[in-house]
Amino acid sequence: MYHIHKLKPNRDSSLFITHLAAVAAALLAGVLVGVEAASFALASFFGAYAVCSLLTYARTMNKGFIVVFLFQASAAGMLFTAATHDPVCNPLTGAFAVSTLFFLVWTAVLAVTRQIKWRGREVLELAAAPVEDVGDGYTTRPLPAGKTDFTPDQIMSFAAFAVRHLIAVAYVGREKVVLVPVSSGREFPFIVGLKGDYTDETWVSFGFDGRVTVNISHRDYLQYKEALSFEQLCSSLGDLFVGFLSAYCRGEGARIIDRLNALGISSLS
Amino acid sequence: MTRENAAGLRTAARLGALLAKDYAERLLALLVNYKDISASEAASRANLHIQTAQDFLEGLTELGYLDRREVSERKRPYYRYTLVTSRMTLEVNLDDLKRRRSSGELDRRIREKANAGANFTLARDGEAIGHVAKWTGEGRGRKERRINLTESQGRFLYHLPFPNAKFLSVADIIRRARIDDQLTPEILDIVDELEALGIIEEELQSTPQRGGL
Numbered sequence: 001m002y003h004i005h006k007l008k009p010n011r012d013s014s015l016f017i018t019h020l021a022a023v024a025a026a027l028l029a030g031v032l033v034g035v036e037a038a039s040f041a042l043a044s045f046f047g048a049y050a051v052c053s054l055l056t057y058a059r060t061m062n063k064g065f066i067v068v069f070l071f072q073a074s075a076a077g078m079l080f081t082a083a084t085h086d087p088v089c090n091p092l093t094g095a096f097a098v099s100t101l102f103f104l105v106w107t108a109v110l111a112v113t114r115q116i117k118w119r120g121r122e123v124l125e126l127a128a129a130p131v132e133d134v135g136d137g138y139t140t141r142p143l144p145a146g147k148t149d150f151t152p153d154q155i156m157s158f159a160a161f162a163v164r165h166l167i168a169v170a171y172v173g174r175e176k177v178v179l180v181p182v183s184s185g186r187e188f189p190f191i192v193g194l195k196g197d198y199t200d201e202t203w204v205s206f207g208f209d210g211r212v213t214v215n216i217s218h219r220d221y222l223q224y225k226e227a228l229s230f231e232q233l234c235s236s237l238g239d240l241f242v243g244f245l246s247a248y249c250r251g252e253g254a255r256i257i258d259r260l261n262a263l264g265i266s267s268l269s
Numbered sequence: 270m271t272r273e274n275a276a277g278l279r280t281a282a283r284l285g286a287l288l289a290k291d292y293a294e295r296l297l298a299l300l301v302n303y304k305d306i307s308a309s310e311a312a313s314r315a316n317l318h319i320q321t322a323q324d325f326l327e328g329l330t331e332l333g334y335l336d337r338r339e340v341s342e343r344k345r346p347y348y349r350y351t352l353v354t355s356r357m358t359l360e361v362n363l364d365d366l367k368r369r370r371s372s373g374e375l376d377r378r379i380r381e382k383a384n385a386g387a388n389f390t391l392a393r394d395g396e397a398i399g400h401v402a403k404w405t406g407e408g409r410g411r412k413e414r415r416i417n418l419t420e421s422q423g424r425f426l427y428h429l430p431f432p433n434a435k436f437l438s439v440a441d442i443i444r445r446a447r448i449d450d451q452l453t454p455e456i457l458d459i460v461d462e463l464e465a466l467g468i469i470e471e472e473l474q475s476t477p478q479r480g481g482l
Contacts, residue, residue, distance in 0.1 A: 135433045136383060136384070136432070136433065137383050137431055137432035137433035137434065138432070139381055139387075139389065139431050139432055140387075140388050140389045140390075141381070141389045141398065141426070141427065141429070141431070142391065142395075142427075143431065144427065144428060144445075175394075176395070178395075199390075199391050199395075205395060207396075211396070213395070213396070229433060230431055230432070230433070231430075231431040231433065231434040234431070
């Protein structure tokens with residue numbers, strides 16, 4: 001199915017710059033101190049990434065991040081042992097190198113199949129798909145998007161599904177569950193727990209009394225190429241999540257993932 | 270308000286301000302015990318500046334508690350003041366301040382104004398607006414006008430139509446927000462205030478076109 005993308009191309013290069021800075025720091029250490037220092041610096045970076053991946057798994061229960069963690073931990077182990085022992089004679093370095101290669105391929109497969117991709121952009125694209133009218137009308141107020149008759153158990157179960165498949169981060173309260181779609185590259189504050197307040201983000205709230213409320217952040221709204229009708233956009237986002245929840249309750253969770261994948265948004269975006 | 274012929278909160282406020290002076294009791298005692306008294310006599314007796322005493326006496330005269338009579342002494346006219354009542358009653362009818370609901374006021378069709386520059390902050394329960402803020406003025410004179418909302422006002426604004434969405438009548442929004450009818454005056458008050466601030470806009474009534482052949 002051909003889909004007209006309404007979001008601007010993703011020009012967020014923060015992740016790329018972070019990686020580049022890590023490599024540059026390692027190179028600098030290599031030039032100033034020696035090869036061992038460069039290996040040790042790279043090992044430290046891989047180690048830090050591995051901790052983040054483990055944290056992501058703990059938060060989302062997405063098993064793909066165990067693989068990513070194993071790749072990063074293996075790479076860290078390989079570089080660390082190479083820095084501290086003779087890399088040619090040390091069997092540990094060789095074992096780490098093999099496991100690094102194995103988990104690198106596995107991680108690449110997961111990335112290409114979008115199993116470890118945060119789906120915020122896909123959600124915003126799908127929300128915009130039925131909106132044709134333009135006219136701005138942005139407001140900082142959320143939109144009461146109607147009532148549903150889902151049970152709290154259904155909502156909680158769907159929230160766990162959405163988190164596991166990286167569709168959204170969930171904030172669970174006594175009377176509602178708030179789902180915050182997160183785009184790739186923006187997940188870090190959510191993962192490390194720096195984002196206690198979700199109200200300035202894009203979110204969909206499912207009250208246990210059935211009320212659905214939608215909010216779209218100004219930052220996300222500015223990602224659209226055109227100033228789409230804000231009310232229609234919020235309403236569409238609410239309908240999208242209600243549709244996702246209905247599909248999930250019918251046991252068609254796989255179809256939700258298929259819809260997201262069908263948009264053809266790059267794994268790196 | 271104020272005595273029998275009281276006229277408004279402003280009169281009561283003026284009387285209150287006069288009675289709040291720390292020398293009010295001394296001057297009132299003089300007025301009660303003297304048949305009439307001049308500002309100069311009252312000032313010297315109460316150990317005040319003559320202008321202070323005169324302002325007090327003039328104030329009470331304007332409110333109708335004193336009678337002022339001009340007398341001449343060696344061609345220099347001055348006033349003598351006489352108390353005309355032995356009771357001062359400060360009565361404010363708060364019902365006069367109650368917002369009257371005119372017919373059709375609930376039928377006003379409104380929505381949030383586009384690009385109003387207002388910032389709405391959610392209340393803690395997330396189902397109402399807690400406060401509205403808007404920056405007014407320019408440059409160094411720029412300041413924030415922030416309005417904290419009551420619970421019903423917050424729920425009303427939560428259901429206010431978005432900018433560029435269809436207008437809704439005030440009554441419809443009240444119904445959607447499930448606000449008690451008794452709270453209508455405070456809703457109309459916030460609507461007026463936000464309209465004055467340019468945050469809410471009202472649908473212009475379309476006047477019927479005059480047809481002709």
